[in-house]
Amino acid sequence: MSAQILDGKATAAAIKSDLTVRVAALKEKGITPGLGTVLVGDDPASQKYVAGKHRDCAEVGLASIQRTLPGTATQEEIEAVVRELNEDPACTGYIVQLPLPKGIDENRILELMDPAKDADGLHPTNLGRLVLNEPAPLPCTPNGIVTLLRAHGVEINGAEVVVVGRGVTIGRPMPLILTRRSENATVTQCHTGTRDLSAHLRGADIIVAAAGVPHLIKPEDVKPGAAVLDVGVSRNGEGKIVGDVDPGVAEVAAWISPNPGGVGPMTRAQLLVNVVEAAERAAAAL
Numbered sequence: 001m002s003a004q005i006l007d008g009k010a011t012a013a014a015i016k017s018d019l020t021v022r023v024a025a026l027k028e029k030g031i032t033p034g035l036g037t038v039l040v041g042d043d044p045a046s047q048k049y050v051a052g053k054h055r056d057c058a059e060v061g062l063a064s065i066q067r068t069l070p071g072t073a074t075q076e077e078i079e080a081v082v083r084e085l086n087e088d089p090a091c092t093g094y095i096v097q098l099p100l101p102k103g104i105d106e107n108r109i110l111e112l113m114d115p116a117k118d119a120d121g122l123h124p125t126n127l128g129r130l131v132l133n134e135p136a137p138l139p140c141t142p143n144g145i146v147t148l149l150r151a152h153g154v155e156i157n158g159a160e161v162v163v164v165g166r167g168v169t170i171g172r173p174m175p176l177i178l179t180r181r182s183e184n185a186t187v188t189q190c191h192t193g194t195r196d197l198s199a200h201l202r203g204a205d206i207i208v209a210a211a212g213v214p215h216l217i218k219p220e221d222v223k224p225g226a227a228v229l230d231v232g233v234s235r236n237g238e239g240k241i242v243g244d245v246d247p248g249v250a251e252v253a254a255w256i257s258p259n260p261g262g263v264g265p266m267t268r269a270q271l272l273v274n275v276v277e278a279a280e281r282a283a284a285a286l
């Protein structure tokens with residue numbers, strides 16, 4: 001392998017270490033920020049991610065509030081939990097773990113959240129603020145990707161970026177973040193309707209692969225020297241993660257994010273950042 005590693009674990013650890021100090025400072029002012037999570041159903045991956053979020057809270061000193069509902073929970077039952085967290089003063093920010101079970105109107109749940117407590121940056125008001133270039137909590141995975149690239153000195157300014165995928169947590173917000181003046185990238189968004197994906201990929205300085213298609217990105221699709229971020233999470237027969245990026249890409253790219261150990265830990269770290277920033281904003285307004 002010739003590519004250098006975009007080390008999400010180490011970068012996330014540095015962010016958490018900084019947050020530990022900031023949380024301690026808030027506590028000295030009598031404020032203990034708290035992250036809430038709403039988990040519906042028993043999807044093992046979602047359970048694992050939510051458990052990880054609570055472990056992270058303990059690590060940096062945040063309080064955490066867990067709400068778990070069965071997979072049979074109705075729209076109204078989930079909405080009742082969302083309303084309760086909107087009102088709970090111990091909850092600085094919260095997330096509703098996605099995806100929600102089939103039959104639940106995910107958008108209605110997101111819209112019901114108090115935008116000031118939206119730790120995922122996925123409330124329509126916060127996504128709208130991102131479009132308007134106003135301060136808002138940023139979606140965790142796209143923001144984590146930018147932070148990871150910056151931490152490793154990968155040039156974003158002026159870069160040609162191809163984002164593969166158009167889901168709400170990554171694909172949709174990623175270009176919005178990358179095309180801000182502060183990032184200044186040129187972004188092409190590809191998806192299942194793209195006619196010649198390979199042609200787009202071959203021109204990219206940075207590839208963000210969030211399609212959920214195992215080994216979609218092949219070595220011949222990648223420009224030598226590119227940075228490749230593997231955000232795809234498919235599972236093989238043994239339950240092991242298979243990313244969107246073929247292992248051979250590491251021979252062509254200059255930078256590659258391992259999967260696991262790349263973007264996933266950054267997603268979790270950025271969530272903590274959003275909660276601590278919300279608490280700091282609240283403290284400044286006192």
Ligand SMILES: Nc1nc2c(c(=O)[nH]1)N[C@@H](CN(C=O)c1ccc(C(=O)N[C@@H](CCC(=O)O)C(=O)O)cc1)CN2
Pocket residue numbers: 048049052095096097098099120140141169241259260261262263264265267268
């Ligand atoms: N409300 C949200 N739901 C979902 C989001 C999100 O940002 N907000 N993103 C994903 C899941 N996710 C966070 O919730 C997430 C995914 C992966 C990881 C992670 O640390 N992965 C590890 C590997 C873990 C494993 O072995 O399975 C890694 O990459 O090293 C954290 C969070 C969808 N839902």
